Amino acid sequence: MNNQIKQNFLIVFGFLLIFALKTSAQQPSPTPILYSEKTLNELKQIQRAALQSDYAYRQTAYLSNNIGARLTGSLQAERAVQYVAEEMRKLGLDVRLQKLTVPHWVRGEERGELVEFDGMARGTTQKIVLTALGGSIATAPNGLTAEIVVVNNFDELEKLGRKNVEGKIVLFNNKFDKQLEESGNGGAAYGQAVAYRGGGAIAAARLGAIAVLVRSAGGSQNRLVHTGAMRYADDVTKIPAAAVSFEDAETIAYLAKMGTVKIKLLLTPQTLPDTTSYNVIADLKGSEKPDEVVIVSGHLDSWDLGTGALDDACGVAVSMQVPYLLKQLKIRPKRTVRVIAWMNEENGSVGGRTYAKEEDAAKQFAAIESDLGATHPIGFQFAGKIEAMPFFAPLTKILSEQGARLSQRQDEVGQDISFLTDKGVPSFAPMFDTRTYFNYHHTAADTFDKITPKELAEVGSVMAVLAYGLANLEQPLPR
Amino acid sequence: MNNQIKQNFLIVFGFLLIFALKTSAQQPSPTPILYSEKTLNELKQIQRAALQSDYAYRQTAYLSNNIGARLTGSLQAERAVQYVAEEMRKLGLDVRLQKLTVPHWVRGEERGELVEFDGMARGTTQKIVLTALGGSIATAPNGLTAEIVVVNNFDELEKLGRKNVEGKIVLFNNKFDKQLEESGNGGAAYGQAVAYRGGGAIAAARLGAIAVLVRSAGGSQNRLVHTGAMRYADDVTKIPAAAVSFEDAETIAYLAKMGTVKIKLLLTPQTLPDTTSYNVIADLKGSEKPDEVVIVSGHLDSWDLGTGALDDACGVAVSMQVPYLLKQLKIRPKRTVRVIAWMNEENGSVGGRTYAKEEDAAKQFAAIESDLGATHPIGFQFAGKIEAMPFFAPLTKILSEQGARLSQRQDEVGQDISFLTDKGVPSFAPMFDTRTYFNYHHTAADTFDKITPKELAEVGSVMAVLAYGLANLEQPLPR
Numbered sequence: 001m002n003n004q005i006k007q008n009f010l011i012v013f014g015f016l017l018i019f020a021l022k023t024s025a026q027q028p029s030p031t032p033i034l035y036s037e038k039t040l041n042e043l044k045q046i047q048r049a050a051l052q053s054d055y056a057y058r059q060t061a062y063l064s065n066n067i068g069a070r071l072t073g074s075l076q077a078e079r080a081v082q083y084v085a086e087e088m089r090k091l092g093l094d095v096r097l098q099k100l101t102v103p104h105w106v107r108g109e110e111r112g113e114l115v116e117f118d119g120m121a122r123g124t125t126q127k128i129v130l131t132a133l134g135g136s137i138a139t140a141p142n143g144l145t146a147e148i149v150v151v152n153n154f155d156e157l158e159k160l161g162r163k164n165v166e167g168k169i170v171l172f173n174n175k176f177d178k179q180l181e182e183s184g185n186g187g188a189a190y191g192q193a194v195a196y197r198g199g200g201a202i203a204a205a206r207l208g209a210i211a212v213l214v215r216s217a218g219g220s221q222n223r224l225v226h227t228g229a230m231r232y233a234d235d236v237t238k239i240p241a242a243a244v245s246f247e248d249a250e251t252i253a254y255l256a257k258m259g260t261v262k263i264k265l266l267l268t269p270q271t272l273p274d275t276t277s278y279n280v281i282a283d284l285k286g287s288e289k290p291d292e293v294v295i296v297s298g299h300l301d302s303w304d305l306g307t308g309a310l311d312d313a314c315g316v317a318v319s320m321q322v323p324y325l326l327k328q329l330k331i332r333p334k335r336t337v338r339v340i341a342w343m344n345e346e347n348g349s350v351g352g353r354t355y356a357k358e359e360d361a362a363k364q365f366a367a368i369e370s371d372l373g374a375t376h377p378i379g380f381q382f383a384g385k386i387e388a389m390p391f392f393a394p395l396t397k398i399l400s401e402q403g404a405r406l407s408q409r410q411d412e413v414g415q416d417i418s419f420l421t422d423k424g425v426p427s428f429a430p431m432f433d434t435r436t437y438f439n440y441h442h443t444a445a446d447t448f449d450k451i452t453p454k455e456l457a458e459v460g461s462v463m464a465v466l467a468y469g470l471a472n473l474e475q476p477l478p479r
Numbered sequence: 480m481n482n483q484i485k486q487n488f489l490i491v492f493g494f495l496l497i498f499a500l501k502t503s504a505q506q507p508s509p510t511p512i513l514y515s516e517k518t519l520n521e522l523k524q525i526q527r528a529a530l531q532s533d534y535a536y537r538q539t540a541y542l543s544n545n546i547g548a549r550l551t552g553s554l555q556a557e558r559a560v561q562y563v564a565e566e567m568r569k570l571g572l573d574v575r576l577q578k579l580t581v582p583h584w585v586r587g588e589e590r591g592e593l594v595e596f597d598g599m600a601r602g603t604t605q606k607i608v609l610t611a612l613g614g615s616i617a618t619a620p621n622g623l624t625a626e627i628v629v630v631n632n633f634d635e636l637e638k639l640g641r642k643n644v645e646g647k648i649v650l651f652n653n654k655f656d657k658q659l660e661e662s663g664n665g666g667a668a669y670g671q672a673v674a675y676r677g678g679g680a681i682a683a684a685r686l687g688a689i690a691v692l693v694r695s696a697g698g699s700q701n702r703l704v705h706t707g708a709m710r711y712a713d714d715v716t717k718i719p720a721a722a723v724s725f726e727d728a729e730t731i732a733y734l735a736k737m738g739t740v741k742i743k744l745l746l747t748p749q750t751l752p753d754t755t756s757y758n759v760i761a762d763l764k765g766s767e768k769p770d771e772v773v774i775v776s777g778h779l780d781s782w783d784l785g786t787g788a789l790d791d792a793c794g795v796a797v798s799m800q801v802p803y804l805l806k807q808l809k810i811r812p813k814r815t816v817r818v819i820a821w822m823n824e825e826n827g828s829v830g831g832r833t834y835a836k837e838e839d840a841a842k843q844f845a846a847i848e849s850d851l852g853a854t855h856p857i858g859f860q861f862a863g864k865i866e867a868m869p870f871f872a873p874l875t876k877i878l879s880e881q882g883a884r885l886s887q888r889q890d891e892v893g894q895d896i897s898f899l900t901d902k903g904v905p906s907f908a909p910m911f912d913t914r915t916y917f918n919y920h921h922t923a924a925d926t927f928d929k930i931t932p933k934e935l936a937e938v939g940s941v942m943a944v945l946a947y948g949l950a951n952l953e954q955p956l957p958r
Binding site for chain 1: 540541544546547548553555557596597598599600603606608700701702703729730733734737785786918922923924927928
């Protein structure tokens with residue numbers, strides 16, 4: 001290479017280098033700015049405040065201890081509506097009650113006694129611990145007595161056929177998958193078990209059964225019964241439906257292997273006329289886009305056996321805490337942060353359904369619901385377009401500081417907000433370690449003592465970071 | 480040293496050596512022969528058979544599932560007496576029923592409702608899960624309504640004095656020591672808690688209380704109530720007594736900090752006239768010393784909430800299994816092995832008391848009782864002279880093969896045999912890991928499913944090895 005060529009080469013090389021550097025600098029950044037520096041700093045501030053706050057803990061205590069069970073249609077549910085509305089007004093939020101027409105089912109007396117089986121002492125009965133499933137019709141006022149036929153699943157029932165089922169009581173003895181639960185996937189175990197609670201009455205009645213019992217759809221082995229919603233079909237006879245405890249299911253199944261087992265079953269629940277109740281809706285108005293709403297929510301109604309601390313006073317409480325923290329820190333979101341305490345999640349979902357019908361989905365920027373208790377959150381779940389996932393990375397980075405480093409895409413993340421999810425509203429939920437939740441929820445043991453202040457504070461932080469992050473997101477979310 | 484001296488030295492040394500060896504060989508052995516080689520081999524055979532047997536498991540199943548709760552005086556208790564007697568006759572044992580006059584207390588309706596407290600929704604009540612303590616008198620037929628005063632212990636009650644207690648209901652909110660339980664010492668935790676169940680009514684009534692509630696004396700946190708015996712004193716007004724669940728105690732204590740808490744309490748138990756029942760006594764006669772008796776026992780009565788699988792069907796079952804195994808192996812003990820299924824351990828101990836009164840203590844060579852459930856046994860407990868401890872070393876060696884390598888001296892090792900212990904009868908019990916027992920016993924969750932076949936078989940082995948070892952011991956036990 002001579003000097004001239006060398007010089008020319010260096011000149012060309014220099015130009016190429018300058019061009020390359022310039023192009024690189026001018027090219028649009030591969031991701032747009034998602035959160036301003038100010039927002040990111042505020043998020044860290046919010047997280048710190050949430051992890052130290054006991055506001056949600058105190059609210060959970062009030063809802064579960066002072067008000068107690070809040071079954072839709074009950075006076076306690078009513079009182080809870082008033083309480084949350086009042087607390088949100090105290091924070092200076094715009095509060096409205098969204099009117100709902102809700103079912104009004106009330107539990108009555110419930111009793112089960114084995115009155116005949118092999119080895120039984122004449123003249124005695126053996127008590128069976130059971131509870132009516134939500135929505136069940138009553139037995140005759142004096143109860144009904146019939147033989148129990150035990151099946152483990154729908155297939156076994158079908159195989160038995162009408163001739164072995166007619167006039168009898170079917171016990172669905174489907175075992176809750178404790179192993180699945182203990183692996184951290186309690187939700188999947190519950191999903192399997194709950195099919196019998198929901199659909200057992202229809203399947204049994206189709207073959208002529210006169211009542212249905214289901215093994216409790218939860219992991220408890222403490223003689224606890226698990227209530228919850230069940231369904232009837234218009235074209236199938238309605239039959240009384242109750243859950244028996246794990247222990248009682250085991251006993252009945254054991255005895256049935258030896259011969260005939262008869263039970264006397266008494267259930268006196270009532271379905272009263274529909275009544276009026278409300279979603280509580282409380283807005284902290286956005287400074288820049290007040291018409292775009294980020295929902296933070298939990299459901300205010302509960303089952304009636306426990307005091308609904310886990311399901312879902314804590315979800316309502318961590319939602320109420322979001323505007324509380326923002327007010328405390330004097331931070332105003334760009335979009336509106338809307339607290340919703342949903343009514344009637346448990347037995348009809350009238351609250352979620354009505355909101356999705358009456359509100360403009362386009363204005364719902366995002367919806368968050370917490371309804372899986374309050375153990376240590378390991379991240380959050382998201383239902384929506386996969387293209388939106390990268391938008392959450394900065395939030396995940398902040399949440400990973402508290403051990404909530406996962407984000408998982410799901411089809412659905414919360415019953416009440418599922419109606420919005422269906423309309424394309426990006427939906428979120430804290431993601432939990434659910435190893436214990438399904439031992440308590442829908443049972444008498446869903447009580448305030450199950451809440452750990454530290455873990456609840458962590459849930460509150462996930463809710464607040466997600467909510468404020470979404471409210472201040474600089475870009476629209478793909479939907 | 481010259482050669483002559485050397486030679487003499489060796490001769491002297493040699494004599495000394497011979498003398499030393501001879502003396503050593505002639506000296507009596509420091510411990511006498513305790514068990515013949517034959518017995519030791521048989522013990523290993525018995526252990527193997529016990530660890531493989533499901534006899535006790537099947538008997539536990541029958542007592543808890545087929546017969547169910549066996550409260551003293553009930554038809555079920557009666558049926559259990561007949562059943563065990565019949566089973567022992569099937570084994571070819573000499574069976575007799577020892578007649579007893581026993582108390583007959585029956586549970587009635589029981590209901591608790593908070594009817595006034597801070598934050599309560601007007602017109603509502605909040606359900607309190609409670610159960611009458613065994614022996615409690617009833618409230619008025621319509622119940623009684625009064626303010627609850629919460630104390631953590633007897634000292635706090637005394638400090639409050641009559642002016643703060645009179646006309647009220649005392650809640651003893653003594654916390655069960657979960658940490659102590661989880662360290663493996665559930666018995667100690669129970670011992671602390673049970674003082675309030677036993678003595679609470681007297682202490683509260685002395686200061687004018689009209690009823691007493693005690694926090695359940697167990698480790699459960701699943702809305703389970705724990706019943707059990709309570710005491711009245713002749714010179715103190717009898718007041719109704721009930722246990723509330725852990726959760727309800729927590730709720731009441733929480734609300735009481737905010738202001739007045741009133742409860743409506745209804746209990747309708749009845750104390751019926753004393754009735755007749757029996758200890759079941761079944762002998763496998765000894766071949767050499769038939770008049771010397773080794774008792775293997777558990778108690779047949781149970782509380783009425785669960786089916787008494789852990790407390791104490793399993794104890795009766797592992798006792799029944801001892802002669803079953805000996806018959807199966809065609810091994811006959813030198814002393815008589817006597818199975819006793821005690822009646823009325825739970826609320827009066829009439830069975831144990833009567834036996835100790837009517838039988839000659841001198842003929843009771845040893846007594847074993849299993850009454851702490853059926854988890855993995857870690858060895859055995861012994862009440863008696865410390866000089867007897869070395870006698871058990873060969874048994875411990877055998878039991879250590881199954882991980883039951885401990886022996887521990889205690890003042891008392893079982894309620895029913897304590898009356899014999901007091902008369903100097905060497906007394907034994909399997910020693911357990913009690914981390915879970917006190918979560919279930921005396922509650923509705925004491926049911927058959929809590930029994931693990933493998934662990935029950937291990938308990939059966941401890942019972943059989945102890946019983947046969949004692950029955951064939953070549954020496955009298957120091958007493």
